[in-house]
Amino acid sequence: MHASPLYEQVANKVQGLIDCRTLRAGERLPSVRSLSREWSISITTVMQAYRTLENRGLVEARPQSGFYVLSSLRTALPEPRASQPSEVPCDVSVPDLAMRILQDTSKPDLVQFGAAVQNPDLLPTRKLHQMLGTMARRHPERGINYSMMPGSADLRTEIARRQVGAGCALAPDDIIVTNGCQEATLLALRAVTKPGDTIGVESPAFYNHLLTADALGLKVVEIPTHPREGMSIEALRYALANHRPAAVLTVSSHHNPTGATIPDERKRQLAELMSEYDVPLIEDDIFGEMNFEGDRPKAAKAFDRTGNTILCSSFSKTLAPGYRIGWIVPGKYHDTIARLKSCMNYGANALAELAIAAFLEEGGYDHHLRRLRRTLEKRVRWLRESVAEHFPEGTRISNPSGGMVLWVEMAGSSNSVCIYRRALAAGITIAPGVLFSPRGEYRNCIRLNAAYADESKEKAVARLGEIVRSEAEQTVSGTT
Numbered sequence: 176m177h178a179s180p181l182y183e184q185v186a187n188k189v190q191g192l193i194d195c196r197t198l199r200a201g202e203r204l205p206s207v208r209s210l211s212r213e214w215s216i217s218i219t220t221v222m223q224a225y226r227t228l229e230n231r232g233l234v235e236a237r238p239q240s241g242f243y244v245l246s247s248l249r250t251a252l253p254e255p256r257a258s259q260p261s262e263v264p265c266d267v268s269v270p271d272l273a274m275r276i277l278q279d280t281s282k283p284d285l286v287q288f289g290a291a292v293q294n295p296d297l298l299p300t301r302k303l304h305q306m307l308g309t310m311a312r313r314h315p316e317r318g319i320n321y322s323m324m325p326g327s328a329d330l331r332t333e334i335a336r337r338q339v340g341a342g343c344a345l346a347p348d349d350i351i352v353t354n355g356c357q358e359a360t361l362l363a364l365r366a367v368t369k370p371g372d373t374i375g376v377e378s379p380a381f382y383n384h385l386l387t388a389d390a391l392g393l394k395v396v397e398i399p400t401h402p403r404e405g406m407s408i409e410a411l412r413y414a415l416a417n418h419r420p421a422a423v424l425t426v427s428s429h430h431n432p433t434g435a436t437i438p439d440e441r442k443r444q445l446a447e448l449m450s451e452y453d454v455p456l457i458e459d460d461i462f463g464e465m466n467f468e469g470d471r472p473k474a475a476k477a478f479d480r481t482g483n484t485i486l487c488s489s490f491s492k493t494l495a496p497g498y499r500i501g502w503i504v505p506g507k508y509h510d511t512i513a514r515l516k517s518c519m520n521y522g523a524n525a526l527a528e529l530a531i532a533a534f535l536e537e538g539g540y541d542h543h544l545r546r547l548r549r550t551l552e553k554r555v556r557w558l559r560e561s562v563a564e565h566f567p568e569g570t571r572i573s574n575p576s577g578g579m580v581l582w583v584e585m586a587g588s589s590n591s592v593c594i595y596r597r598a599l600a601a602g603i604t605i606a607p608g609v610l611f612s613p614r615g616e617y618r619n620c621i622r623l624n625a626a627y628a629d630e631s632k633e634k635a636v637a638r639l640g641e642i643v644r645s646e647a648e649q650t651v652s653g654t655t
């Protein structure tokens with residue numbers, strides 16, 4: 176495993192001092208010069224470390240004065256506890272409310288803290304649509320015809336290029352273009368399971384994955400999941416040995432809803448464990464490129480030596496959910512998945528494929544990603560701080576290193592479905608925790624989408640905080 180760069184190690188050390196309150200809110204950090212002298216490191220390294228802490232929202236630079244520990248409550252809010260779901264596989268029961276949350280996204284008057292959809296203001300809409308127009312003029316026949324499975328060679332080449340960043344050495348022919356990531360995971364599950372089988376999922380799990388499992392007649396076994404480091408590999412080993420799942424489905428980086436990222440070394444263990452048991456790993460990497468700092472995390476697929484990992488992703492969070500362009504790397508299940516894809520819908524949207532391929536090649540995708548990451552990091556940080564300020568004592572909140580969602584664990588036994596209803600009446604949509612469990616757990620949790628969160632939403636967070644507080648009080652007094 177590579178050691179993290181020196182400036183990150185320094186940043187972590189100083190963060191440790193902030194976390195244990197040796198350095199308190201409002202206090203000045205040691206000057207760059209003095210830390211450089213005392214810790215025998217270069218001034219540039221200290222500067223980089225302090226900037227990293229600034230990006231993490233822990234300190235602020237004051238002109239001509241130095242760096243100060245922010246007086247926000249950010250460091251005071253603990254992260255949610257690691258989950259401890261039942262070890263017993265179960266049928267999936269997700270309330271219809273899941274559909275309602277998705278429909279809330281079409282109501283522009285609502286404050287959109289609910290579904291994990293990207294905020295169109297953060298997407299390169301004009302440029303993409305221009306490219307779509309150019310492609311329609313340049314390739315009238317390709318644009319109107321079927322784009323037969325496996326999809327545009329140009330697009331698959333661009334995707335293969337980008338996957339180098341995830342640690343994956345892929346040829347364009349390893350990739351099949353799909354209608355979004357959702358179709359990719361559905362294809363993967365259909366290829367490797369049959370009704371009545373059990374699959375392993377994180378706990379909590381993305382509700383659309385649970386709904387898909389339900390639609391395919393699958394049971395799920397939930398794997399304990401840490402809010403920062405993701406699925407427990409030890410617990411997974413136990414589940415593989417005892418329940419023999421037909422597949423395991425993971426959102427391995429910037430997980431939805433917890434934001435957890437399985438560290439690279441544990442992704443290696445995960446891929447190796449799955450190969451050892453010869454059970455397919457279905458990896459949903461839709462948030463993989465949305466890291467806030469440093470290089471993007473590796474995909475578990477990078478460590479797959481047997482073709483056992485099926486990698487699924489899309490451009491829905493980074494470019495255009497409406498274009499419905501995703502992809503799948505089926506590994507050793509290639510032929511089965513190719514046949515399934517062909518009989519489902521032949522291929523994907525031809526013009527959208529061409530436009531996205533052109534954008535990846537010449538539209539400044541990396542520049543766009545850098546801006547998107549910076550904005551999301553700010554919004555995630557702002558929303559955490561705002562929740563810290565307005566939610567009652569005892570609230571816990573995730574601290575993701577990328578993506579766009581926050582997982583909030585409320586004190587006591589608050590009912591997040593009641594909170595959802597009352598918030599909706601106040602013009603705010605959120606995602607109640609029960610949607611992320613196959614058996615109605617996580618009642619006292621909510622997921623918040625930070626993509627729309629900025630200072631203009633302060634009143635909405637304050638109102639949400641009031642609702643959470645009054646629900647908690649009613650629960651204590653037994654009126655809910």
Ligand SMILES: Cc1ncc(COP(=O)(O)O)c(C=O)c1O
Nearest residue numbers: 291355356357381431461489491
């Ligand atoms: C983890 C995860 N996978 C898949 C999807 C759906 O992706 P797509 O719109 O590309 O089908 C989402 C959307 O929220 C998601 O959060």
